[in-house]
Amino acid sequence: MAEVRLENLAKKFDQVTAVDRINLEIKDGEFLTLVGPSGCGKSTALRLVAGLEKVTSGNVYIDEKAVNHIPPQKRNISMVFQSYALFPHMSVESNLAFGLKIKRKSQEEKMQRVKWVLDLLGLKGMEKRLPKELSGGQRQRVALGRALVLEPDVLLLDEPLSNLDAKLRLRMRTELKRLHKKIKTTIIYVTHDQAEAMTLSDRLAVMKDGRILQIGTPQEIYERPTDIFTAGFIGSPPMNFILGERLPFVKREEAMVGIRPEDLSVSLEKAEKSILGKSSVTETLGSDNYLYVDISDLLISVRLKPDQKIEEDQTIWLVPNLEKIHVFDKSTGRRVQWAG
Amino acid sequence: MKSLRFILICLVLFFIIFPLFMMTKYSLSDRESIVTGGKYPEPFFPFKPNLEMFEALSVRKDFAGAGLTSLWVGLLAVAFSLFLGAPTAFALARFKIPGIAILLFFLLSVRLFPDISAVIPVAELLLSRPFSLLPPVILVGLAHTLLALPYTVYIAKGVFESIPKDLEEQAHVLGAGKARTFLKILTPLALPGLGAAAIYTFFLSWNEFVFAYFLTFQGTQTTLPVYLLRILTWSPQKNFISAISLVICIPVIIFTFLVQRYMKEGLTAGAVK
Ligand SMILES: Nc1ncnc2c1ncn2[C@@H]1O[C@H](COP(=O)(O)OP(=O)(O)O)[C@@H](O)[C@H]1O
Numbered sequence: 001m002a003e004v005r006l007e008n009l010a011k012k013f014d015q016v017t018a019v020d021r022i023n024l025e026i027k028d029g030e031f032l033t034l035v036g037p038s039g040c041g042k043s044t045a046l047r048l049v050a051g052l053e054k055v056t057s058g059n060v061y062i063d064e065k066a067v068n069h070i071p072p073q074k075r076n077i078s079m080v081f082q083s084y085a086l087f088p089h090m091s092v093e094s095n096l097a098f099g100l101k102i103k104r105k106s107q108e109e110k111m112q113r114v115k116w117v118l119d120l121l122g123l124k125g126m127e128k129r130l131p132k133e134l135s136g137g138q139r140q141r142v143a144l145g146r147a148l149v150l151e152p153d154v155l156l157l158d159e160p161l162s163n164l165d166a167k168l169r170l171r172m173r174t175e176l177k178r179l180h181k182k183i184k185t186t187i188i189y190v191t192h193d194q195a196e197a198m199t200l201s202d203r204l205a206v207m208k209d210g211r212i213l214q215i216g217t218p219q220e221i222y223e224r225p226t227d228i229f230t231a232g233f234i235g236s237p238p239m240n241f242i243l244g245e246r247l248p249f250v251k252r253e254e255a256m257v258g259i260r261p262e263d264l265s266v267s268l269e270k271a272e273k274s275i276l277g278k279s280s281v282t283e284t285l286g287s288d289n290y291l292y293v294d295i296s297d298l299l300i301s302v303r304l305k306p307d308q309k310i311e312e313d314q315t316i317w318l319v320p321n322l323e324k325i326h327v328f329d330k331s332t333g334r335r336v337q338w339a340g
Numbered sequence: 341m342k343s344l345r346f347i348l349i350c351l352v353l354f355f356i357i358f359p360l361f362m363m364t365k366y367s368l369s370d371r372e373s374i375v376t377g378g379k380y381p382e383p384f385f386p387f388k389p390n391l392e393m394f395e396a397l398s399v400r401k402d403f404a405g406a407g408l409t410s411l412w413v414g415l416l417a418v419a420f421s422l423f424l425g426a427p428t429a430f431a432l433a434r435f436k437i438p439g440i441a442i443l444l445f446f447l448l449s450v451r452l453f454p455d456i457s458a459v460i461p462v463a464e465l466l467l468s469r470p471f472s473l474l475p476p477v478i479l480v481g482l483a484h485t486l487l488a489l490p491y492t493v494y495i496a497k498g499v500f501e502s503i504p505k506d507l508e509e510q511a512h513v514l515g516a517g518k519a520r521t522f523l524k525i526l527t528p529l530a531l532p533g534l535g536a537a538a539i540y541t542f543f544l545s546w547n548e549f550v551f552a553y554f555l556t557f558q559g560t561q562t563t564l565p566v567y568l569l570r571i572l573t574w575s576p577q578k579n580f581i582s583a584i585s586l587v588i589c590i591p592v593i594i595f596t597f598l599v600q601r602y603m604k605e606g607l608t609a610g611a612v613k
């Protein structure tokens with residue numbers, strides 16, 4: 001177990017700045033997620049921590065020791081690649097034992113640790129199989145097991161669930177969470193899936209164009225996004241954005257107002273501080289129903305109360321929960337204080 | 341369409357099988373079946389098939405010697421070209437090298453000229469000191485390495501490119517250094533593909549005539565194709581010469597059948613993940 005600290009870390013490939021001076025502290029035993037759209041530099045950041053890429057500038061510290069010049073094999077980290085990177089010519093057992101062999105563990109300890117991982121991840125009976133004889137979920141678990149068996153200081157996971165089908169992904173999500181509770185290793189997790197990031201992490205760092213926009217607990221980021229990108233990226237269905245001048249009760253020039261679907265309620269009668277609109281289709285997402293509302297050229301999503309039913313093409317009023325609205329500066333995209 | 345295809349296949353098969361049939365037929369022939377003196381047409385199959393020619397061959401020391409020479413030359417060519425070609429190919433596959441296109445062109449250049457013109461400078465070099473001090477087996481082996489190297493490099497480059505870089509990086513992350521990664525991960529994965537390159541090189545060497553001839557025409561020790569020419573210059577009987585060529589062909593045919601699948605995998609290793 002260890003702390004990781006990134007200090008003004010940057011990586012340039014020829015013309016592209018993949019990671020742009022990021023600062024981040026990951027606490028001992030923490031599950032931290034780098035989340036952001038594809039191409040924003042998450043993998044590169046992770047590979048910098050692993051030592052698979054040379055830093056352009058800045059520093060990586062593991063337990064307060066600068067590791068910039070230490071090769072990956074000496075950093076006592078483990079990484080699970082998106083492709084799993086199982087060695088195709090080795091059995092599950094040999095894959096799992098690969099790192100232990102290098103560390104010259106005794107035969108007994110090796111067996112014991114491999115057995116521990118097989119039990120932990122429900123892989124018993126698969127020892128002799130080759131990777132190609134495993135299902136996607138099993139491969140994923142072998143890859144995870146191969147990293148865990150070394151008891152690394154830091155575990156790096158690059159979109160480990162993205163190659164699984166939706167159902168398995170959900171199951172592995174809970175398993176990962178349970179696993180982290182049990183082993184308490186420091187984990188840096190990379191994903192482009194905000195829902196995954198929100199459910200798994202202790203804290204998350206939202207990235208865009210190589211920069212970290214916001215760091216915080218899932219709740220902090222959900223409730224107080226510091227900029228418009230984060231606000232729109234986290235949450236599903238995404239936050240609605242309405243120009244400030246269309247909401248006379250938000251007395252601020254040049255504002256973009258963000259309102260989450262659950263912070264709006266539908267009224268069939270004219271209400272104070274509300275937005276006039278016309279109801280459109282209702283969509284069911286699990287247990288929640290979302291109504292889409294036309295307000296001139298904009299489509300707004302609203303979470304309906306349970307049992308609430310709204311016909312199409314009705315004139316309705318949307319009443320925002322004023323305590324929960326987010327106001328951003330239109331030009332900078334940054335959150336601004338707003339006294340309702 | 342179907343019948344056309346059938347005819348084409350038959351035609352191709354005919355061209356492949358006919359020479360083999362002729363070789364087999366003559367090598368088994370008795371004297372009356374080939375020396376007709378125009379009195380009667382040559383029979384489709386010998387009157388009294390026999391193995392006399394093969395028996396005669398089996399006791400000839402020079403034939404066995406040429407066979408052994410060919411074998412050694414082939415193995416040397418395989419060893420040299422893999423030893424030089426595989427690391428080169430690995431470097432070409434993994435690292436950005438400026439001017440790589442020009443490099444690959446030069447690598448191929450020996451094969452751009454007809455052998456008969458390429459052989460002159462090569463023979464000139466290998467037959468002068470210090471190379472001329474080496475035994476002919478090594479000289480011919482070196483020449484065949486030169487011929488096989490471009491193919492070895494191209495095949496091996498494809499093989500290494502087909503091995504995902506993730507696997508190497510994963511090995512590093514798990515604690516393996518460069519040497520261990522090369523030995524435990526890359527080598528076993530590349531082996532089938534490199535095997536294909538080795539087989540290709542061996543057959544190239546086994547069949548090669550021009551370079552072997554220029555490098556060995558003065559001495560007694562030579563490879564099978566050149567030995568065949570020497571026998572031909574004495575105008576031997578059809579049945580004797582057929583027996584020799586059949587014996588030269590047989591290992592190639594048997595081996596090709598055995599490793600066909602394996603070879604196909606290796607040659608397309610670059611194309612499929
Ligand atoms: N080896 C590389 N060479 C050149 N550009 C790269 C390389 N790796 C990544 N990039 C670029 O860096 C940016 C970030 O990539 P990456 O870290 O893979 O993003 P993510 O994992 O968030 O999808 C992308 O624009 C990508 O094209």
Ligand SMILES: [Mg+2]
Nearest residue numbers: 042043044159
């Ligand atoms: Mg990525």
